Amino acid sequence: MATKERVGLVVSNKMEKTVVVAVESRVQHKKYGKIMVRTQRYKAHDEEIKCKEGDRVIISETRLMSRTKRWVVADILSSSEI
8 A cells, every 4th residue: 555645835843843734635616616725734744854834845644653643744845935
């Protein structure tokens, strides 16, 4: 079984070795057909503490690390220019 991967934006890095990543998905409304943007937030483990707010990252599913943390930062695609 392959591990799941998501691409998202880091919205918070205030916790120790943990970042919050917002992943957007576009779904079509069943009845009206309008495209809606759904945002899901995941807590991901960041061992080297490299991620900053605004970074675009790839997260992959891993073992349970805490009650809410089940993802790990696999790669940083682009850094924020802050």
